[in-house]
Amino acid sequence: MWDNHTMNSSLLSGLNPEQRAAVELPAQSALILAGAGSGKTRVLTTRIAYLISTGQVSPHGILAVTFTNKAAKEMVTRLSALLPINTRGMWIGTFHGLCNRMLRAHFREANLPQTFQILDSGDQLSAIKRLMKVMNVDDEKYPPREVANFISGSKEQGLRASDVEAYDPYTRRKVEIFAEYDAQCQREGVVDFSELLLRCYELLQRNQQLREHYQARFKHILVDEFQDTNPLQYRWLKLLAGRDNALFAVGDDDQSIYAFRGANVGNMQELLRDFHVESVIKLEQNYRSHGNILDAANALIQNNRNRLGKNLWTDAHKGEPLRVYEAPNDVEEARFIVDEIQQLRREDVRLSEIALLYRSNAQSRVLEHALVSAGLSYRVYGGLRFFERQEIKHALAYLRLMENTDDDNALLRIINFPTRGIGARSIEQLQESARQFNTTLFNAAARAGGKVAAFVGIIEALRNETRDLPLPEIIDHVLQHSGLVAHYEAEKTTPAKRREAEERLDNLNELLNAATLFVHEAEDDSLTAFLTHASLEAGEHQAGDSEDALHLMTVHAAKGLEFHTVFITGLEQGLFPHENSVNEDGGLDEERRLMYVALTRARRRLYLSFAQSRMLHGQVNYSVMSNFLREIPEELLHWLTPRFEARRTFSSGSQETASYVAAFGAAHSEPAPPSPQAAWRIGQRVFHQKFGEGVVTDAEGSGNDGRVQVNFKRAGSKWLALEYAKLTAL
């Protein structure tokens, strides 16, 4: 036992009054509105430490939920630093991780096999495709992607197939697929991500004894990033909280950027009502950014309706203004960024302290190209993750099938990989026979003869040979004897292929390392546990983390991170905000929150850049500056190029114009002659040199400064800046 008094004073020292109030709240439900950089994680972990050290609850009675494994890990790390306790047995994890834990503990009650496997999004998609083939569903009319979203979306609303109300034949068919898909998963002993949550929710709902057990246990439930919870997650929390437990939710409605995937910010309002929350505490003091950056973020986000309301402030200096750069095109934008980074390096800013953010992944290309040319090292985040690589998925499929022969998904992935002469024809026969005998593919394969039976022999041999071996040895054995290693060794034919094959072999080796590490760190070092780990933690990044490199990522991926310098690139209408979002309701607001997240990533320096034209889908696209940039007060900005609007007032031939053209000539080497046409009318037929014939469908601005939307016969609908696009009336 330690001295409560000293422990508390050291715990609470350094907290501001609001943070402290949040930490010291009595045991009742609360909502903490925590702005960007306001010390949210610190409050969450200190709250846990406080509850434990004041004896209000034992570590055993805490349930702490996050969305990412990274956040969960960080919480554990920080907690261990605050308190001399063993965090191992504590229930701190992601929604999915915790649900998995409960389902494993009560697999019988949940009607699952002990070794049930978890399908990631890719596995789920292939399971759906396979099923749709069996059901004879037209995948043109029902794109598997959409069906997958429909199923996951329904589950995230807490709905089973039988609960979905379908009023049209189209939806009815999707519901049928949904029902069949669930039946298939059940047969095969697998669960997808949303099933993990729904199954756990149903388990607690139906099983009074279990529910009461956990309700009695978790007196304090703490949730991070509460604005990102979906309806099912919220119901799960409500169920566990029951009538008496305290739900401590931390979130920021202004940083809700996952509504497109089912997150429901409305949960924050519901929480206030359902839990009779008396204490809403706002954490508005920001410890991250300089004043100008926060002022810009505040000004921007004020344009959103339906906010809970919050304004960030800081004790820090105003700092520099935000630097704005208008480039003639995407390549020049990248070149500018490279120049600035080289300058920053001379000022001793480390590369790893600089982030290049963009709205969509495709934008990284141009940037990467410029960085490679300049010899600057960088790292693109959010690419293919370790456990999602083809060769890793293959290796895992062997392991999964050994563990659970009902897993048809796994079987289909490897029955002919490496190739062993089992083609589409044989597989079809196998599926037919499995259906006939109402059994799994593996069982059907065992009855078959020839190559198919040989495959069954391979799996059974692997199983027998690895029985009772430690995990890394199991994996090593499987890699060697499945033929995977030999397959990739044999791929080393041409130099180009050799590099690829070597990389894949390296990754397989890395899988072995991952398993070794896992055995050392995990409480449960069984194969099942490792496979679960592989599904739930697709694995951050491979080696090379130590190198000083720039960070390239989407704005979504940047949430929760911070950098000395941030470049927000591609600030153009149609790109950011993205045109697809503008049509969805609430879409523009979500885009604005995304911009808010982007702005608040920067500690000291922020660059905002946009390009007049950019290569998109292989065609040059012209666009105008993002409205989000217009929403930032002028006095916070420092334009590195002449301001967009200012140029319009130039009279031709003036000195200013001449110097401007000299400096930024690339895009203006062929200044568009003033169009004789004063304004384009909607419905006007026009001709464009590159896109051909089209019809004006919309117009903005006036005269030569505006832009028009033209629906081209060949090239589709486009927005064109009249200043640059040469349109002829037809």
Place this chain on the structure above:
DNA sequence: TGGTTCTTAGTTTTT
């Protein structure tokens, strides 16, 4: 069965 060419689509995606 495996390599080729053709077609088509192209936001964001913690698990």
Place this chain on the structure above:
DNA sequence: CTAAGAACCA
């Protein structure tokens, strides 16, 4: 443009 997937041929 370019990457993935399907259709297509050897």
